[in-house]
Amino acid sequence: MELRHLRYFIAVADEQSFSRAAERLHMAQPPLSHQIKDLEKELGVQLFDRKSHPIQLTPAGQAFLEESRATLAQLEQAVTKTQRIHQGELGYLTVGFTSSIANGVFPEMLRTFRQRYPEVKLILQEEHSASLIQRLRDRQTDIIFLYLYHEIYEAHDLETMSLTQEPLVAVLPKNHPLAAKSQISLADVKDEEFVMPLHQVVAGLSEQIYHLCSQAGFVPNVVQTAVFMVTILGLVAGETGISILPSHVLNIQREGVVYRPIQEPTATTHLTAVWRQNDSSTILQQFLEIIKSLSIYQPEISMISASELEVGCVS
Structure with missing residues (x-):
């Protein structure tokens, strides 16, 4: 029949x-x-x-x-x-990311894609850097977002797209002597104690901070590491130490800390999209087109505290 x-x-x-x-x-x-x-x-x-x-x-x-x-x-x-x-109108896309990027451009990417392709299901997986790369290679994810670091540089089986070159900022306790300065040189913080992002979680960001400090002639004295940005801010507010973080941290309003631009022009970090070479998925290609087209907003760093931003005391 x-x-x-x-x-x-x-x-x-x-x-x-x-x-x-x-x-x-x-x-x-x-x-x-x-x-x-x-x-x-x-x-x-x-x-x-x-x-x-x-x-x-x-x-x-x-x-x-x-x-x-x-x-x-x-x-x-x-x-x-x-x-x-x-045609990429139906199906699913598995997206891996580190927690540190969730306060930057990542939400706008997700929102735009959902609006254009409402019947494509986005499966989101939050992992640390090494796990993200392994899951990508094991075909458990389709695309990942992380800060660029050495393993990505050296990978021959992966494609990358730099999404933003984001400035790094010094994060200081509100009453820290350096808070009076309009901007910070890395040399200013060589004797400070640091609260750092955990390397296993955000390897690219951690590597970049160590590299910048090395260029300035010192190794940061790390007294505490943390997984989440909000935890780092809380520890800085508690005067455990200072930190250096991507400028999108300004989106997290935290009383007791201030942000200052870093003078050195190399004080930036690269948020990067990574996917497998020769992946022919139409949905993936459409997602890549969307993130290419998005204008990346870089927050302006000024001499204001997170608490002032929250209550609107600064004009």
């Missing part, structure tokens, strides 16, 4: 006439009658009462008609679904 047999049968049932069904199917009547007889022979039942005028379905034919319509409808749905998946 082939799908064409079902279409022939439905046409005859609808038209209640072999001749009209043949016209509808753009074929001669004798071959159509022959195909229906072959179908009845294969099923072992009579589908039509040919003695009635117009011809009528037998009870078995009526049951088979319902199932035939359902089968063709399901096939059409499958074809439509397959085509929409191929």
